[in-house]
Amino acid sequence: MPFPSPSLMMASESQNLKNYKTINQSIELLLPKFLKNVSNCSTSLKSGTSPLNSLTHIKMEPLSNWLSRTYNPKTSPIYPSKKIKYSAMQTIRTIIVDDEPRAIKGLKIKLEKLFPQINIVDTLTNPQKAIAVINQTQPDLVFMDVTMPVLNGFDVLAQVESPNFEIIFVTAHSDYAIQAIKHAAIGYIVKPIDDDELIHAVHQAKKNIQAKNSLGQNLNLLSQLAQTHTSPKIAIPSQKGIKFIDLANIIRFSGVDGYTKIFLTDETSLLSSYSIGKFAEMVKDQAFFACHKSHLVNLNHIKGLSNNGIIELVYGEVPCSKNKRNELLARIC
Template identity: 50%
Template sequence: MNIRAYLVDDERKALAILRSKLERYCPQLTIVGESQSPKNAITEIQELQPDVIFLDISMPEMTGFDMLKSIPNPAFEIIFVTAYDEYAIEAIRHCAIGYIVKPADKDDLITAVHKAIQNVEHKDSLAKNKQLIANLGVQNFQKKKIVVPTQKGLEFIPIPSIIRCEGVDGYTKLYLEEGKTMLSSNSIGHFVKMLDKTTFYQVHKSHLINLDHIIAYLNEGYVQLTENNKVPVSRNKRSDFLNNFKSK
């Protein structure tokens, strides 16, 4: 499968380095264009219709997010390229979109490209990009949704509706309000990262809970949650968990 890529970064040197690394480590990509100007890139992307875009977030003319909002029906896979930006990375994680941190590490680049190629084949990029745009317009994370890939496709889940996540044999089972559950092919570690900086807390290596759904902490080392959910708290996490919960 021939995957067409387009690169956007306002720094000429950064573009040259990224192109060189892609040509060296990711031969399955064909670079069809690049630009230092987000405005020019918008026009060229609509003309060239690439499968994957490597997009810098912090640019003086227009941010990568603003550029994305300016493209009608952005049905391409995105790999954001960014210096560390907590807000940006949090937003990207929520929508299961790829990113690499500058300077791009070889292994991180290969992993991001491999994942992007898989996503191109699934043809679900437009839905993820639209959800990212929607989330960027919401300041309160409790009103945001996360994108969860499942065997059926993509599920868009409001964060407050998630009661807990449980790691099961490399997969993750999500327990939602109204007794609903779903199984994601992503590991529990993926959800720990995705839901970082929110009201979620990892009480056990296999359990991530939403603190807003806690009913009681039981002396034997369990947490009682809504919808009859009960999970253990690791002995080495109990003190930190109780302090964290009190602070909420």
Template identity: 45%
Template sequence: MSIKTVLIDDEPKAIAILKNKIERFCPDLEIVATIEKPSMAFDIINELQPQLVFIDIAMPGMSGFDVLEQFKNPQFEIIFATAFDQYALDAIKQCAIGYLVKPVDNEDLVEAVINATTNIEKKNAFLKNKQLLENISQENFQKKKIVIPSTDGLEFVEVKTITHCEGVDGYTKIHFLDQKPILSSHSIGHFKKLLTHPDFCHIHKSYVINTMHITKYLNDGYVVLEGNIAVPVARAKRAEFLARFRS
């Protein structure tokens, strides 16, 4: 079985080393392209239709994740290469996607290729890749910064630090884990639109919460966030709110 393979890494030396190892230890792989500019990867992969793609994660301009997010339904098997990114490894492991830690060990390479070959034969790359992209999207959203107009100017804050937003007399008070709240001139409606993501839940006409900071739900209709902050859940929204966690 000959497996069409593409290597993507911004470092020519890293590509040369990996290519040599593949030729020595993985004879079933046919390297049809090596790509040093991640911006070119989408077009080349679409043209060549490889079954297996080795891709570096930390690349300037576009990360390996950025490259993959260009594909609506990536059908090829993926083996990541990374030097240290623990977050990346966590996202990958959750989907049983292959990965190699640099410098690449020969035995690890062979094992990753055997697993990839099995997955190719089972044709189950699509489901794993879909889950991976969902994981990446969720993590990336929490890492984003948003701009909040305040009485002092503009505040740049990381989404993951927000516990909840509270509508107050046409303004919005944004609450955080480890800093004082910020009072924004925008209404709560603005933040409901800005924070349209599965991690955020509009539990009340006056509240939007970051579900990553929930610690408990009380039977009298309150959700408790980190810092022991109780926030009301509107009666009409309780069934929907509870259903998302029971599913």
């Protein structure tokens, strides 16, 4: 067989190169559609028996080798040329506990938008029910409001059988235990919730879940609270000066002719020049409820609600506006 001339060899190589480029261009166009089904035909690809490999007799790198070298569904789910950082999606079973339904709704929307790996298994407005649900469900993460009627967030944590879960407290700047939360390295976010703060808190919670050190941190927090727990106080100006009163000892605030009368658990009262609106602002993050334009009651001192809308307190009673009754029941029950 005669040896081919150099010019013929060059022409053949040039033609081969054009064919190679044409096939590569075709593959580039077909590849996005082809990769949608790559998981179904991975066996044939690895064996080099793909129909695309038989398009030409030109000596080419097998398509299966090229795909295994270039395409990785974890780093590039669509186009092989893109390098996308990928982290394994771990489902985080989550519970939200807050006595305000609107607060739960807002937080839930943010979590669903920002964290697809978070699975909200339950939301609760009643702290007593939350204890039972947490014990039964054993979640990975709990968002816990600090200030709730009857039991606060720390009381709930203390009564859980085994607090072996990550917790993010939803708190206010004025919460008395904020320093204890920081000291115990527990996550917290401040109302109104900022997206960046939420992202940071959840990111840290995910690290703690993986490190499995949630139980130790929670027990450390409870120890700190046991040593430093004091009831938050409020400064009440009166004719004789300023009185510092534990909020737990206040049954209600009642507006009287532009002044405010404060009723205490020892059956005494104080008269302050502050308006009822001023006190409502001062205790907005505590367990008080504006049941009427003239009355602000401590939810922890409510004994009952009559059919005609009268709130029975440990000492005395006050009316509850019709448009406030359902909200009151939601805060307590």
